[in-house]
């Protein structure tokens with residue numbers, strides 16, 4: 294029986310160990326090269342990406358052999374799903390491989406905000422010894438508002454309980470039964486906005502969530518609120534956030550994701566009370582191994598004729 298050799302383009306950097314199923318299979322050939330640099334796009338059967346590659350209709354037009362696009366991560370907002378569907382290309386992701394890493398990073402960002410750790414770190418390393426400037430707030434007894442209560446939101450809630458925080462959750466897809474089972478208090482968006490001391494978003498970026506924390510909604514929050522976005526740039530409207538940081542309504546923000554990435558020119562970075570990281574919530578050894586191996590195994594199975602699970 295003829296053994297077809299499938300060509301796989303790995304466009305963003307990924308865990309090599311995670312890619313092992315594809316690297317070691319004698320039915321696949323992996324090429325590690327960015328889509329933008331590849332001049333042989335027409336020869337690939339599968340494309341693996343993280344968030345660094347935008348898979349547009351134009352890219353797909355150059356890849357007539359393409360059968361499957363795999364996102365080694367959760368958010369598929371960098372892939373034109375409609376264009377893929379039109380061409381019969383399957384899109385898969387790794388929905389749970391980086392849940393814990395992202396929940397932990399969000400928690401780290403929350404503590405960083407509350408205790409001004411990045412600012413204090415920069416200060417002492419800059420030769421200062423300024424104990425007054427870095428008085429913080431405790432998390433205990435504060436209300437954490439979680440918008441989007443999927444895998445990451447619910448892992449975060451477990452950690453918040455350990456810190457004796459109160460929780461209020463908004464998620465239109467969360468049933469009452471499931472909320473009771475998880476023991477969380479739910480509210481509508483306005484209730485979360487008006488009751489929470491700290492608000493964190495854990496939704497995908499869709500037309501419904503884009504700009505969800507914008508001029509109108511941020512106005513409904515408590516004065517001094519902390520806002521956290523470790524989900525997707527654009528869920529928190531950056532112009533609005535800037536406005537409310539400038540007038541002091543928002544007490545601080547922690548951002549891992551931005552409307553435009555890389556975000557080196559982002560004006561929000563200039564605020565003292567903005568804690569920022571460069572889209573690294575999922576960047577742990579564990580998460581990167583998980584997501585790369587999850588999509589590698591699925592791509593291999595799909596090319597061998599099995600159905601795609603996480604499509």
Ligand code: MLT
Nearest residue numbers: 343344366367368391575
């Ligand atoms: C994701 O959607 O999984 C994260 O943003 C992580 C990544 O971009 O790799």
